[in-house]
Amino acid sequence: MIGRPVASLLLCGAVCLLGLATRWTALDAAEDPQGAAETAQGPRYNAAGELLLPEGFEEWIFVGANLGLEYKESDAPADTNTKPPEALRNFHNVYINPPAWREFRKSGTFPEGTVLVLDVYRAEKGDGKTLVSEGLFPGARTEVAVGVKNSRRPDGSKTNWAYYDFPAGTKTAKAFDDKACYQCHVDHGSVDNVFVQFYPTLDRLVKAKAK
Numbered sequence: 197m198i199g200r201p202v203a204s205l206l207l208c209g210a211v212c213l214l215g216l217a218t219r220w221t222a223l224d225a226a227e228d229p230q231g232a233a234e235t236a237q238g239p240r241y242n243a244a245g246e247l248l249l250p251e252g253f254e255e256w257i258f259v260g261a262n263l264g265l266e267y268k269e270s271d272a273p274a275d276t277n278t279k280p281p282e283a284l285r286n287f288h289n290v291y292i293n294p295p296a297w298r299e300f301r302k303s304g305t306f307p308e309g310t311v312l313v314l315d316v317y318r319a320e321k322g323d324g325k326t327l328v329s330e331g332l333f334p335g336a337r338t339e340v341a342v343g344v345k346n347s348r349r350p351d352g353s354k355t356n357w358a359y360y361d362f363p364a365g366t367k368t369a370k371a372f373d374d375k376a377c378y379q380c381h382v383d384h385g386s387v388d389n390v391f392v393q394f395y396p397t398l399d400r401l402v403k404a405k406a407k
């Protein structure tokens with residue numbers, strides 16, 4: 197049998213913990229005034245059917261990065277003369293919304309409402325006079341490109357993946373024509389329009405399932 201002082205100590209502990217838990221919930225709600233952390237992770241549109249820039253995607257799952265990846269539409273060799281020098285190319289950081297990540301991990305498919313964000317930064321070199329002596333680092337953000345899987349798109353298009361671009365500072369974007377973006381993605385992305393082959397975090401899951 198527990199003695200009275202111990203029992204009251206335990207009771208106090210439980211009450212305090214309960215208090216803390218309520219406090220954390222309250223804090224969460226205060227930090228997320230829309231009260232919809234989970235909804236905010238899916239695509240959101242305005243009345244004209246344009247996509248709103250996904251908010252808080254830096255807290256999503258980071259699936260991979262590359263530096264200066266360039267691509268060409270056809271089999272023609274890339275024109276190396278017109279390519280920007282390395283220091284003017286971009287860092288690409290890619291994120292996926294957590295509900296889609298969880299589903300992909302389970303089933304290997306991207307569910308409706310999948311959002312992929314390509315966050316682009318200009319690569320910069322140190323000036324040689326200050327701390328940085330070698331290498332490139334992300335400088336100014338140039339754009340945020342977004343791919344959304346939605347077979348009931350508000351803009352009326354029947355294509356189930358839509359692609360958008362938000363030049364730095366913009367908050368809404370119209371979907372591109374399929375010719376501009378969709379076609380290359382469907383032809384060359386390794387899983388359902390997505391370039392999973394370049395995202396180690398996702399690619400690992402695909403390879404583990406294939407074993």
Ligand code: HEC
Pocket residue numbers: 262265267268269288290312313314341342343359360361372376377378380381385389390391392394
């Ligand atoms: C010629 C091929 C090609 C075209 C055209 C193309 N992309 Fe991509 N896209 C890629 C490749 C390759 C990647 C792999 C990752 C990267 O670029 O960092 C990619 C990645 C992406 C991603 C990250 C998610 C994913 O699907 O892998 C988004 C978002 C994206 N592109 C948006 C666009 C938009 C918007 C357009 C049209 C304006 C477009 N893309 C046109 C080849 C293409």
